């Protein structure tokens with residue numbers, strides 16, 4: 540498995556804005572989507588292409604299109620929805636597979652409350668989106684579920700990742716690549732990423 544920290548200046552700039560305690564709900568939501576878009580661009584840059592012929596303005600022209608596996612985007616509720624628009628802007632015909640999980644505040648264990656996956660997920664590449672990879676429990680549970688349904692190609696896109704969570708995901712699912720805008724310092728005693736973004740779900744939904 541590879542971990543890609545995307546250090547593009549636009550990503551660094553936008554993530555810096557998201558870390559500002561005074562950032563509005565509207566601004567945070569917009570930025571989550573924009574960084575999600577940039578991570579998608581990076582996470583899809585090795586998709587295989589195939590050539591095809593079509594009629595252009597001056598006759599037949601050889602073009603390229605994405606070959607083989609189609610994509611399903613997998614937002615982890617709630618906070619993953621904040622990245623979804625940005626991902627779909629680049630992959631508008633992707634199917635969406637929703638996974639509902641919340642993290643128990645005391646044990647940090649993920650608790651499942653909903654899922655609805657694309658019926659042909661075994662033939663698709665999954666792009667799992669969630670702003671935060673903290674202990675890694677939510678991401679591991681999601682990947683477990685996708686694999687249980689036959690999905691074989693999975694990439695994780697997260698805005699901020701903790702080293703502890705990356706290690707856990709690597710151990711549990713060595714075949715899954717992680718794309719992140721930042722590998723931060725560590726987790727605090729409450730399981731929050733430092734410096735992180737705070738509670739991404741609350742910031743995106745304007746709760747609390």
Ligand SMILES: O=P(O)(O)OC[C@H]1O[C@H](OP(=O)(O)OP(=O)(O)O)[C@H](O)[C@@H]1O
Pocket residue numbers: 615616617618619640641642643647649669670671672673674675676677678704730739740741
């Ligand atoms: O790596 P982990 O330790 O599992 O933590 C990360 C999870 O915690 C947050 O969700 P949360 O449980 O707050 O749910 P929400 O999106 O509904 O706010 C976040 O969006 C991840 O899903």
Ligand SMILES: O=c1cc[nH]c(=O)[nH]1
Pocket residue numbers: 671673730731732733735736737738739740
């Ligand atoms: O830092 C963290 C950890 C888990 N969930 C969040 O929203 N933020």
Ligand SMILES: [Mg+2]
Pocket residue numbers: 618738739740741
């Ligand atoms: Mg939350």
